[in-house]
Amino acid sequence: MxxxxxxxxxxxxxxxxxxHAAQRTYANPIDIDYRYNFEQMNEGVSYRTGADPAVVRFGDAYYLFQTLADGYWMSKDLLHWDFVKPDHWPYDGVVAPATLVADGKLFLMQSAVAPRPLMVSTDPASGRWQFWTRLLPPVPGAVRNEQPGVLLKPGELPQGPWDPGLFQDRDGKVYLYWGSSYVYPLYGAELDLKLGSTEGEGKRLSFLTKPRPFLRLDPANHGWERFGPDHTMGDKPSYIEGAWMNEHNGRYYFQYGGPGTEYNVYATGVYVGKTPLGPFEYAPYNPVGYKPGGFVTGAGHGSTFEDAYGNAWNTGTAWLGVNWTFERRIDLFPAGWHDDGQMWVDTRFGDFPHRMPDHKLRENEDTFTGWMxxxxxxxxxxxxxxxxxxxxxxxxxxxxxxxxxxxxxxxxxxxxxxxxxxxxxxxxxxxxxxxxxxxxxxxxxxxxxxxxxxxxxxxxxxxxxxxxxxxxxxxxxxxxxxxxxxxxxxxxxxxxxxxxxxxxxxxxxxxADGAPPAAPQDVQATRGSDERDATISWKPVPGAVGYNVRWGLAADRLHSTYQRFADRPTSFTLRSLNKGVRYVVAVEAFDERGVSPLSQVVQIVP
CATH class of the missing domain: 2.60.120.260 (Galactose-binding domain-like)
Known part of the structure; x- marks a missing residue:
């Protein structure tokens, strides 16, 4: 030769x-066969989409359900996903589905404004499903309302459950949460699924508690709950939706999506309570899942689950919006809880390759590969x-x-x-x-x-x-x-x-070969007269490809990240802060060689 x-x-x-040889990493959006759907067929709009992911672990596999797919996906490793076409599928297009693993069964509920089926499977890998009940009971107190903007009378509820979430507590009780509106709050109630029943198909379900409202958006105090690109549309009504519940160390984390799926700032927030039905308190570190910058933007309306090693993950809905406003994809981020109960979702370099761990991650162990x-x-x-x-x-x-x-x-x-x-x-x-x-x-x-x-x-x-x-x-x-x-x-x-x-x-x-860039210098952060805003600035780093602006409640909890490329100004207004909450911020630069040390951590000065 x-x-x-x-x-x-x-x-x-x-x-x-x-x-697929020896794949050990993944990159967002996740690599699945997003389906072409029929939703805008009459308008002549063709697009693939994925949204509102609900991921659960059942047996030795993970199952992913999403909005408007003619089936669902299964994975053994969270890297390779196979589409499963169900053999018994009465749905004309599941929207924002709810899942529940209970009593050795996997339950699936679709969004609805009228009684609809509840499906169950003990072998979802095969695509075999049965009716648990053909018609869920109507939501008590729900009334038909042809004008969504008109407020209901006291004691009345909108029809549902739309955007449902199912949760089973350690004592075996089952709860249903739901809601998607710019007017109405999220609701919840205890639900009797009759899990121990020996009845056949057609089990009668019932609400054990009266549904009650839990939480609404409060954009006047929570900057990230404001609508529009980078939260710039002022007081326009925002959407709250996507209820999802997790229990961790005796606390209940009621997650929700807002302020709108069609913008870069779609995010996940969380309220925390001592019981599955509250009362719940707003977490000052919100939004817990947030990715407004980079190739993939948006992290709202998803699910939080544990893998086979006990690591927590959070899925979200990423915004695309080319052919239609609601053209979207699905993203996956590492998540977890600190010892004091603070929940976190790591979106730093969230659209660069990350490794999929084969063990229980140590405290502060990063899944980012460092591949630039x-x-x-x-x-x-x-x-x-x-x-x-x-x-x-x-x-x-x-x-x-x-x-x-x-x-x-x-x-x-x-x-x-x-x-x-x-x-x-x-x-x-x-x-x-x-x-x-x-x-x-x-x-x-x-x-x-x-x-x-x-x-x-x-x-x-x-x-x-x-x-x-x-x-x-x-x-x-x-x-x-x-x-x-x-x-x-x-x-x-x-x-x-x-x-x-x-x-x-x-x-x-x-x-690329060589040392990573130097840390950004002269980082400054000034809170606006509107406490929901802050102006962040720093000196450009020669040769940088981009920057990560990272903020949080303390120097060791910079869990929120805004990725910005170097062709944009090194000064911008961050509009996602909560009134009455003190923050710190730092900036890191990155290029093709690697990531700089973190800049000095500074307070966001009022």
């Missing part, structure tokens, strides 16, 4: 990388492009801009130049839906492509071959079997089940 070819083989590795974004604003050459959708959008870290090829033919290519030869460890291909014309499922809705790598742009090796993939992968995440020094990454198209080939971003992760 010629010496130059020997050197190339050594640098690149001798064998191609298979699509190598593709930001790098040049891309496409084999063809529509004029309004150039290849330059592929590296802008914005899922709402996208490249479209002139034709959806096999052989279309994208060639990304990383500049130097960093160590590449993972690639994410994020597709877009541009006039896709698809509704529901079909055999040809699969995603097939090949990823290649090169050091010189002339000699290529295969990094991953998905040319025979049998699933649709709108957010395909490929972890390379071994790290490789590369300058060029090439996408070679095979098939996508849509009218057009459209990709929003080609994201490459790994590390």
């Amino acid at each position: 010629h010496l130059s070819l020997i050197a190339l083989a050594a640098a690149l590795g001798a064998s191609p990388v298979l699509a 974004l190598l593709s930001y604003r790098k040049p891309v050459v496409a084999s063809s492009s529509l004029p309004a959708h150039p290849a330059s959008t592929l590296t802008d870290e914005d899922p709402r801009t996208f490249w479209v090829a002139k034709t959806n033919d096999a052989g279309q290519t994208l060639t990304l130049d990383l500049g130097g030869t960093p160590t590449v460890r993972a690639v994410q291909v994020d597709y877009a839906d541009f006039e896709s014309g698809r509704y529901g499922d079909a055999p040809d809705i699969v995603t097939q492509f090949v990823l290649q790598g090169s050091t010189d742009g002339e000699r290529w090796i295969t990094l991953a071959d998905l040319s025979k993939e049998t699933r649709d992968r709108p957010n395909a995440y490929i972890e390379l079997e071994q790290p490789r020094k590369l300058r060029f990454i090439r996408y070679v198209h095979k098939h996508v089940g849509a009218k057009h080939l459209a990709i929003s971003d080609l994201r490459v992760f790994g590390n």
Whole structure:
């Protein structure tokens, strides 16, 4: 073999990388076959979507249910998800489903404004389900209201349960929570599921307590509950929805989503109580799950669950909003509780690769891999492009801009130049839906492509071959079997089940050689005359790709993060604070080499 070819083989590795070989990491949005749905068919709007995830562990597997899917997903490791098509599915499209594992069974309830079925399965992996009851009992006190903006009379409740949440306490009692409105609060009651009954299908359920209101949004005091992008739409009514309950060390964490799923600030809040029916107190560290910046934005209306090792995870709804306001994806974040009961959700680098642990995480053990974004604003050459959708959008870290090829033919290519030869460890291909014309499922809705790598742009090796993939992968995440020094990454198209080939971003992760950037200096934070706001500023760090602005109640609890790229000003107004709560803030810089030390932690001065 010629010496130059020997050197190339050594640098690149001798064998191609298979699509799922030895995967140990993941990146948001999670890599599932988001379904085309029918919701906007009459308007001619075609899009894939995922929202309102409910994840539970049943047996030795995890099950993911979401809004408007013709089934659900199963995983053994939280990395690889297989779609399950139920054999008995009376739903015309489950919206914001509730799940419950109780008495060796998995229960599923859909959102409803009239009595609907409650399903049960002891073998959800097979897709076999039965009716626990064909009609849930009506919510006591609920009245039909054709004008949602009109307040109900005392003692009346809106129809439901919409956006339900089910929870079983340690004593075996079952509770139902529900609500989704910009007018009405979230409600809850104890529910008699008759778990020990030997009756067959058609069990009669009943409410054991009168439903009562629990909590409303309070945007006048909670800055993050204000509506609009970056909470900028003032006093416009905000939505509260997505009830989910967890018990931890004798405390009950009543989680909810707000202020609206169609903006970057969709978040999860929590109230804490001593009983499943309260009373509940607002947590001053809210929002507990919050991701307003980066490629993936939004972390509201999800679920919190434990994995096989006892680690807590929080799922959320990420906003996309290209083809329709409610076009969304699903994200997954590490979560947990401090010894004093403070709940946390870690969204720092929440759309970069994270490792999936195979053990119980230690206190403060991070799942972030340290693999940095190598593709930001790098040049891309496409084999063809529509004029309004150039290849330059592929590296802008914005899922709402996208490249479209002139034709959806096999052989279309994208060639990304990383500049130097960093160590590449993972690639994410994020597709877009541009006039896709698809509704529901079909055999040809699969995603097939090949990823290649090169050091010189002339000699290529295969990094991953998905040319025979049998699933649709709108957010395909490929972890390379071994790290490789590369300058060029090439996408070679095979098939996508849509009218057009459209990709929003080609994201490459790994590390360039050298020391990480220096810590940001001169961090300043001034509380506004409106205590819900604060102006944060710092000096730019030469060569930085971006910054993480991190804040919280103490220097060791900077759980909230706003990721900002370096082409944006190093001063901005944070509008998510709670009145009467003291905060501290710090900033870290990142580039292709790594993450800087944290800046000095400063108080957000009133």
